[in-house]
Amino acid sequence: MSSRRDFLQKVTASAxxxxxxxxxxxxxxxxxxxxxYDGPILRxxxxxxxxxxxxxxxxxxxxxxxxLTGLIxxxxxxxxxxxxxxxxxxxxxxxxxxxxxxxxxxxxxAVYVITPNxxxxxxxxxxxxxxxxAICEKPMAINAQQGQEMVDACKAxxxxxxxxxxxxxxxxxxxxxxxxxxxxFGKILFFQGLSGFRIGNPNQWxxxxxxxxxxxxxxxxxxxxxxxxxMIGEEPFWVTAQETKNDPVKFKEGVDETIQFQMxxxxxxxxxxxxxxxMRNLDRFFLNGEKGFAELLPxxxxxxxxxxxxxxxxDHPHKTxxxxxxxxxxxxxxxxxxxxxxxDGEEGVKDMKIIDAIYKAVETGNKIPxxx
Ligand code: NAD
Numbered sequence: 001m002s003s004r005r006d007f008l009q010k011v012t013a014s015a016x017x018x019x020x021x022x023x024x025x026x027x028x029x030x031x032x033x034x035x036x037y038d039g040p041i042l043r044x045x046x047x048x049x050x051x052x053x054x055x056x057x058x059x060x061x062x063x064x065x066x067x068l069t070g071l072i073x074x075x076x077x078x079x080x081x082x083x084x085x086x087x088x089x090x091x092x093x094x095x096x097x098x099x100x101x102x103x104x105x106x107x108x109x110a111v112y113v114i115t116p117n118x119x120x121x122x123x124x125x126x127x128x129x130x131x132x133x134a135i136c137e138k139p140m141a142i143n144a145q146q147g148q149e150m151v152d153a154c155k156a157x158x159x160x161x162x163x164x165x166x167x168x169x170x171x172x173x174x175x176x177x178x179x180x181x182x183x184x185f186g187k188i189l190f191f192q193g194l195s196g197f198r199i200g201n202p203n204q205w206x207x208x209x210x211x212x213x214x215x216x217x218x219x220x221x222x223x224x225x226x227x228x229x230x231m232i233g234e235e236p237f238w239v240t241a242q243e244t245k246n247d248p249v250k251f252k253e254g255v256d257e258t259i260q261f262q263m264x265x266x267x268x269x270x271x272x273x274x275x276x277x278x279m280r281n282l283d284r285f286f287l288n289g290e291k292g293f294a295e296l297l298p299x300x301x302x303x304x305x306x307x308x309x310x311x312x313x314x315d316h317p318h319k320t321x322x323x324x325x326x327x328x329x330x331x332x333x334x335x336x337x338x339x340x341x342x343x344d345g346e347e348g349v350k351d352m353k354i355i356d357a358i359y360k361a362v363e364t365g366n367k368i369p370x371x372x
Contacts, residue, residue, distance in 0.1 A: 037064040042330035044135070045070025045092065045108045047099070047123060048115035049078045052137065055302075056114060057086060059322030065330035070108045072099045103130040110135055110333060112164075116211040117218055121146040128157040133333050137164045139222050139355065140348035142213025147352040151345035160333050161345035165226060166325045167300050168341040171316035172307035173230070176287065176294040177340060179309060180233055186291030188269045191232050193224025194284045195300065196258075196276035202250045215256035217355055221275020223300040224285075225354050228263055228271035230341045231287045231294070235372040236263035236271065239354060241361035246278065261358050263370075 044066055046053050060068045070092035073079050079093050092107055102108055110133035113123045121141045127134045134154060140163045141147040154161035167173050179185065196216060205211040212218055229235060241261035251257040258276040265271070276282065285299040292310035299305065304318035331337035341347075350372045357368040 039065065040330070040334045042066040042326070042334055043069040043107055043109045044326070045072055045094070045102070045111045045132075047072035047111055047113045047127075049073045049075070049082055050114065053112075053114040056112060056322045056326070057082070059320045060326050062320060062323040063326045063330075065334075066326035070094070070102075070105070070111075072096065072111065100126055100130050102127070102132055109133060110160075110329075113137060114164075116205040116208075117213045118142050118211040121150055124150045124161065125153040128153045128159050128161070131157060131159065133160045133162075135162045135164060135329060136345075136348070138226075138348070139213065139218045139352065140345065141352055142218065144349055144352040144356050147345065147349040151349060154345060161348075162329055162332060162343045163345065163348040164325065165341075165343045165347065166321040167223070167227070168230065168339060168343050169324050169328050170303070170305055170321060171319075172305050172314045173296065173299075174340060175314055175316060176296070176307060176309065177230060177233070179294065180231070180287070180289070184292055184309070184311070185287065185289030185294065188232050188265075188267065188287065188289045190269065190286075190288040191228045191271040191273075192284070192286040193227050193271065193273040193299075194282040195220045195222075195224040195227075196274060196279045196282035198280050199250075199277040207250065207252070207255055209252065209254040212255065214254065214355070214359065215251055216277040217256050217259055217275045217358060220277070221256075221259060221261075221273070221358075222351055222355065223283075224271075224273035224275060225263075225351050225358075227285050227299060228273060229350070231285055232265055232267075232269050232271065234265040234267060234269065235350065235370075236265050236354065237370050237372075238264045238367050239357045239361055239370060240367045241358045243362045251277070256359075256362075259358060259362060261361070263354070 046057055057068055060066055068086050071079050071082050071088055072094045074096050111127040112135040113120055114137050117139050120136050124134045124136050206219055239261055241259050243256055244258040245251055257278055261273050263271040283298040283301050285296040287294045294309045296305060296307045303321055307314035353372060357370055361368045
């Protein structure tokens with residue numbers, strides 16, 4: 001891992017001085033480590049103190065613009081540990097029964113929901129009704145209807161909804177997107193996304209249809225769906241998909257083990273992707289255009305991400321993804337910053353619509369039209 005020092009680059013005075021960050025600034029998230037920051041701080045409560053919640057809390061120690069100030073958990077012993085570790089006062093700790101009382105807590109601006117997928121819908125809607133901004137882990141819900149209801153609830157409550165799409169802020173990924181936008185790869189023809197790992201314990205929530213909403217597609221295949229969209233830079237208008245299930249005991253009805261899927265894009269580009277819980281070492285994106293190519297390998301892990309194009313290796317320094325994400329989300333929520341690739345609820349709903357269509361394609365064998 002690179003040290004914070006590695007990220008020092010020049011930053012323009014204007015980037016710091018701007019009162020409203022309404023434009024994407026490619027250098028704003030990896031180069032301000034030694035710059036004083038006296039702008040607003042996003043005060044965040046984490047809901048779900050599990051494995052990823054722990055990673056986010058640790059990463060937030062490195063944030064300048066976001067701070068962990070609250071906890072929501074069903075396990076009192078974990079809350080006590082975290083209170084000590086992160087210096088969280090008792091009055092900012094809640095459980096799943098009483099977190100609606102957040103509405104009376106002026107010390108928390110946003111809640112980051114990091115619980116099993118099937119719980120996100122109800123939890124985000126309760127967060128919105130408590131008048132707090134919601135950050136929700138991917139997949140934002142277990143189908144598009146739920147996702148849309150979450151978007152609507154946050155709009156009605158006048159709070160923001162963001163999805164934990166940390167790759168939308170990753171420097172090598174953004175460099176490829178910028179190169180594509182500048183025409184460096186020519187007309188885009190093809191994207192390949194490989195997303196998978198071998199899942200262990202058969203009793204975990206990720207293999208429980210009710211809590212996970214599906215199987216590998218919800219958890220890891222979504223990276224290839226989302227990646228195809230931001231790498232090609234268009235929205236797909238059809239999808240086809242085929243499922244392979246070799247272990248129906250571990251992967252029960254409604255829990256997908258391996259799905260191959262293909263998507264068509266209006267320009268004529270196509271995507272061919274694999275989502276699986278049964279194969280190791282699958283985390284690769286490949287983009288091919290008439291004039292060049294880009295590869296990310298690994299493409300979506302916690303990093304460092306490795307990237308190369310027909311012009312050579314990408315050498316942007318690594319910084320902990322979740323630290324960058326929470327600082328950027330602070331700017332998005334508190335200062336209205338527009339990221340190059342959106343991380344909002346509408347963006348999450350698009351992926352959910354594609355997942356719905358992939359499951360429908362598997363079930364029917366048909367090519368499913370998409371309108372995103
Ligand atoms: P985890 O099992 O480690 O943690 C889940 C937490 O939710 C636990 O603390 C658990 O106690 C709590 N929980 C609350 N109600 C529960 C219930 N009814 N059943 C089971 N657990 C319950 O899972 P995780 O790996 O932290 O994943 C949580 C979410 O974060 C998922 O949506 C996952 O997709 C997402 N995630 C995102 C990334 C990323 O890189 N963006 C990485 C990992 C996980």
